Amino acid sequence: MHEDGSVLWSDIPNNRMLRWHPVEGQSVWHAQIEYTNGHTREADGSLLHCSHGHQAQQRE
Numbered sequence: 001m002h003e004d005g006s007v008l009w010s011d012i013p014n015n016r017m018l019r020w021h022p023v024e025g026q027s028v029w030h031a032q033i034e035y036t037n038g039h040t041r042e043a044d045g046s047l048l049h050c051s052h053g054h055q056a057q058q059r060e
Contacts, residue, residue, distance in 0.1 A: 003045075004021065005021060005022055006019050006020060006021040006022075006024075007019070007020045007021075008029055008039065008047070009039075010033075010035075010036060010037045010039070010049075012035050012037060012052070015031070015032055015033060015034070015035055016028050016029075016030060016031045016032070016033060017029045017030045017033055017036065033051075034051040034052065035051060035052035036049040036050065036051045036052075037049065037050055037052070038050040
């Protein structure tokens with residue numbers, strides 16, 4: 001992943017990540033992402049995040 005001035009964030013209820021870019025605006029960056037959150041960048045530029053997986057859908 002390269003730096004392009006965009007911002008990424010989780011839309012946990014809709015199970016997707018959104019992206020905002022100053023020229024392109026807002027878009028869905030990835031869908032069906034297993035409820036990821038807590039993003040950070042690795043030294044090589046890759047994106048690391050935590051996943052709630054299917055457990056986020058289980059309610060008692």
